[in-house]
Amino acid sequence: MIENQYSIFESELNVRPDDIDMFNHVHNSKYLDYVLAARYEQMDKFYGMSWEKFEELGYGWVVSKVSISFKRPLKMGDQMIIRTGILEMNEKGSNVQFEIVNKKTGKVSSDGIFEYVMIDLKTQRSCKVTPEMIAAYSI
Numbered sequence: 001m002i003e004n005q006y007s008i009f010e011s012e013l014n015v016r017p018d019d020i021d022m023f024n025h026v027h028n029s030k031y032l033d034y035v036l037a038a039r040y041e042q043m044d045k046f047y048g049m050s051w052e053k054f055e056e057l058g059y060g061w062v063v064s065k066v067s068i069s070f071k072r073p074l075k076m077g078d079q080m081i082i083r084t085g086i087l088e089m090n091e092k093g094s095n096v097q098f099e100i101v102n103k104k105t106g107k108v109s110s111d112g113i114f115e116y117v118m119i120d121l122k123t124q125r126s127c128k129v130t131p132e133m134i135a136a137y138s139i
Helices: 028-045 051-056 131-137
Strands: 008-014 059-070 079-090 093-102 108-120
Touching: 008 028, 028 051, 028 059, 028 079, 028 093, 028 108, 051 059, 079 131
Parallel strands: none
Antiparallel strands: 008 079, 059 108, 079 093, 093 108
């Protein structure tokens, strides 16, 4: 993880049976689900501005781009730590770095960056992130 002025938060998840592919390890698409689940939890728990709060205000976050590196497989029964942290936050959106670590081995299974843009839920078009939102997430 790149250290900067923003906080890095952790969430824990377990590999579930429906995450496993025909090669007997976690399917690559599930890693994205793990990061999204961790961010959902962290938005409320650490930033104090949940996904639902954004919805109440008429906004939502949409993933515009993902860069991910797969380093080591996760397998059935593995527990993982998902670390995320904002790399950049501005009126155009947010870049969030992540890494998924096998809790038992302490080794990184995957890492990467999600790029998010803010959308207006009524128009379904991109819009500016408000200064209040930027302040809430700039911890």
